[in-house]
Amino acid sequence: MKQTVTKKFALLGISSCYLLTSCSVEESQLPKPNIIYVLADDMGYGDVTAYNPDSKIETPNLDRMAQQGVRFTDAHTSSSVCTPTRYGILTGRYNWRSPLKSGVLTGKSEALIPTERTTVASLLQQQGYHTAFIGKWHLGWNWQLKDPEKAGGEGWDAQDFDNIDFSKPVTHSPNDLGFDYAYGHSGSLDMAPYVYVENGLATAIPDSVSENTGKYSWWRKGPTSSDFDHEDVTPNFFRRAIAHVGQQAQEDKPFFLYLALPSPHTPILPTAEWQDKSGLNPYGDFVMMVDDWMGKLLASLEENGIEENTLIIFTTDNGCSPAAKIEELTAKGHYPSGVFRGHKADIFEGGHRVPFIAQWPAKIKAGLVSDETICTTDLMATCAEITDYQLADNEGEDSYSLMPVFEQAALQKPLREATVHHSINGSFAIRQGDWKLIMCPGSGGWSFPRPENKAVIDTLPPIQLYNLKEDPSETQNLQAQHPELVAQLKTLLTDYILNGRSTPGEPQANDPIKGEWKQIGFTKVSN
Numbered sequence: 001m002k003q004t005v006t007k008k009f010a011l012l013g014i015s016s017c018y019l020l021t022s023c024s025v026e027e028s029q030l031p032k033p034n035i036i037y038v039l040a041d042d043m044g045y046g047d048v049t050a051y052n053p054d055s056k057i058e059t060p061n062l063d064r065m066a067q068q069g070v071r072f073t074d075a076h077t078s079s080s081v082c083t084p085t086r087y088g089i090l091t092g093r094y095n096w097r098s099p100l101k102s103g104v105l106t107g108k109s110e111a112l113i114p115t116e117r118t119t120v121a122s123l124l125q126q127q128g129y130h131t132a133f134i135g136k137w138h139l140g141w142n143w144q145l146k147d148p149e150k151a152g153g154e155g156w157d158a159q160d161f162d163n164i165d166f167s168k169p170v171t172h173s174p175n176d177l178g179f180d181y182a183y184g185h186s187g188s189l190d191m192a193p194y195v196y197v198e199n200g201l202a203t204a205i206p207d208s209v210s211e212n213t214g215k216y217s218w219w220r221k222g223p224t225s226s227d228f229d230h231e232d233v234t235p236n237f238f239r240r241a242i243a244h245v246g247q248q249a250q251e252d253k254p255f256f257l258y259l260a261l262p263s264p265h266t267p268i269l270p271t272a273e274w275q276d277k278s279g280l281n282p283y284g285d286f287v288m289m290v291d292d293w294m295g296k297l298l299a300s301l302e303e304n305g306i307e308e309n310t311l312i313i314f315t316t317d318n319g320c321s322p323a324a325k326i327e328e329l330t331a332k333g334h335y336p337s338g339v340f341r342g343h344k345a346d347i348f349e350g351g352h353r354v355p356f357i358a359q360w361p362a363k364i365k366a367g368l369v370s371d372e373t374i375c376t377t378d379l380m381a382t383c384a385e386i387t388d389y390q391l392a393d394n395e396g397e398d399s400y401s402l403m404p405v406f407e408q409a410a411l412q413k414p415l416r417e418a419t420v421h422h423s424i425n426g427s428f429a430i431r432q433g434d435w436k437l438i439m440c441p442g443s444g445g446w447s448f449p450r451p452e453n454k455a456v457i458d459t460l461p462p463i464q465l466y467n468l469k470e471d472p473s474e475t476q477n478l479q480a481q482h483p484e485l486v487a488q489l490k491t492l493l494t495d496y497i498l499n500g501r502s503t504p505g506e507p508q509a510n511d512p513i514k515g516e517w518k519q520i521g522f523t524k525v526s527n
Contacts (some may be wrong), residue, residue: 032254032387033360034310035124036245037379038297039089039258040290041082041136041188041265044320046338047287048355056334057284061295062314062357069359070368070405076431077318077376078398079422080344080351080445082188083138085317085376086260087112090119090139090177092380092396094420097500099514102426107187107222108161109140111172118395120380122178124256127387132181132244133174135237135260138188141197144168161193161206161223169200179258183240189233189262192222203227216268216282216325231271234263238293242300249304256383259297263290266323280332283324298359311360311386315376319343319350322446341474345445347423347438348474364406372415373431378402381503397501397508418492420502425451430493431468437479437489438464465489 046052048059050066051073078088083104084095091113096102100112113119121131143164150163174182183198194210196203206223212230219230229236241259248255263269263286270277270285274292278284294314301307320326320336321344329336342348356374358364381399384391391399400416418432427444430437441460442449449456465479465486479486500508 030362031309032128033362034248034255034257034306035129035383035386036257036259036297036310036312037089037120038294038312038314039086039135039260040314040316041261041263042318042321042324042344043264043287043290043316043355044336044338044343044350045340045353045355046335047320050357051355052335052338054333054335056280056329056332057278057287059287059291061291061298062355065294065298065312065314065359066357068361068366069357069364070370072356072358072370072372072374072405074371074373075315075354075356075376076374076419076421077316077352077354078420079424080318080346081424082265082317083112083140084422086137086139088375088377088398089379090121090258091117092120092377092391092399094377094398094422094496094502096422096426096428097397097508097510099511101513103424105138105140105187107185107191107193108143108164109187110142111140113139113172113177115172115176117177118380118392119177120383121174121256121258123380123389123395124383124387125178125180127389128253129387130181130248130251130253130255131179131258132248132255133179133184133258133260134182134241134244135184135258136188136262137174137184137186137260141173141186142171143186144170164193164223166193166195166202166205166223170197171200173197173200175200181244184237184260185228185233185262188265189230190219190266192220192224194219194222194224194228194230196225196228212267214267216266216323219267230267231269234261234269234290235271235293237261238297242297245297245300245306246304249306261290264324265321268324280334281325281328283320284329284334307361309360309362311358311363313356313358313379315356316354317376318352319346319354321345339472342443342445342447345424345443346447347421347427347429347440347444348447349468349472350447351423351443351445352421358402358406360406365408368408370405372405372411373419374400374402374405374415375419378416393501393506394508397503397505400503417502418489418496420493420496427451428493430489430496432489432492434467434469435485435489436466436468436474437486437493438466439490439493440464 049055050063077085087095204225204227210224211221274289337350340349342350377398380396381401385401385403421429423444427440466474496502
């Protein structure tokens, strides 16, 4: 049994990684690993010291994790904002193929992923795993309404929460997408309703309305349950995750845990023991708090004797948000995006290049650094290869397995043919080798020049081309000097869009836009 094997090694005081690599156990006899995927929220590439030696934020536990596993230097989220990245992680499909073509969902939005689509969770569940979700969902689920004829608006601050019947189970929940266990809240921690839902049922009916308008700790006005304490949400999720690890370690089947943190996204709420620890501002304190909890989670693997054959991944859903008060951080010498341009929401590197660390002692050599370009959509193909699952043509259409890098195989060619990036307003970019083509004149997001800044945007070339090897900060637009390369990359991007996939296989259809999301200003991607 998987858990028993690693526990025996631990009791003997012998590293199972040593035993395995010295051929005491055939690699083909390795039990399926536990898989833990930790997704932080709005944390920048330059916030982790392992990625940015000049970082003013101390992250000793993530640094140690990098030393004990593989650190990817060129990892990207499929989008530079929350919901679409989460869609890509769980489906292995680019987010803009879904009905959501730009922007994010609210805490009231209906489910984005149809129940018939394969997810990482349903794949692993089929392969004998116990699957669990703990944390921030932000992919929509269907609240039951008291009066379906009065569904109300989809906006951020709609005042019709009274029509939600919190006593009835939600439908199209994580449990309907392959998770045996699910506990979390519907949107970001600044999006009402502030209610925990466990296996489809609210853990408490909202009995008050809360709102916060602090500089860092603001959240939107909305119904709040008595057991929902904004400051305790991140610790609560970690405590539950650690307890879950302990419980599953006693079982004879492998487990998959998707731990989706609401932090360090707003509201920025470091608990008392972490306040003022960074010497920067509350955001720096909050990042340090997340790092500390990661240390406790990693320690729980060792304490339960399952560290050797557990694959644990830490990454984040996009770059640092301006809500972190980036100007305050930079004034003190801390750059959340490191050398990269832009931040959350942008098509520039700071919007979607993120820390990505994987630790798996039985498979991954300690201290490995990989410069392969990878994407958060790659989890599905990785899990498929780990469990000998053959993806169908309509599964994981944009997912490449990371196993060749984990195994340190000599790659004869890049892991991915190319990688597509996407911004909050639906702008595209495509990356191949050293080159990145951006299909818009500005940031496509929240940094200068913003799409709505027409006075500036109208003076810029409609597209941008950068050589990231020579110009990682994207300062020199070379589109005029390389028209053939522009045409080549544009053709490849068009093929990826029209074919419904970027991996080998039969062409697939992209999803049409959904009406309720179009009403709040989301734009359609031509297919």
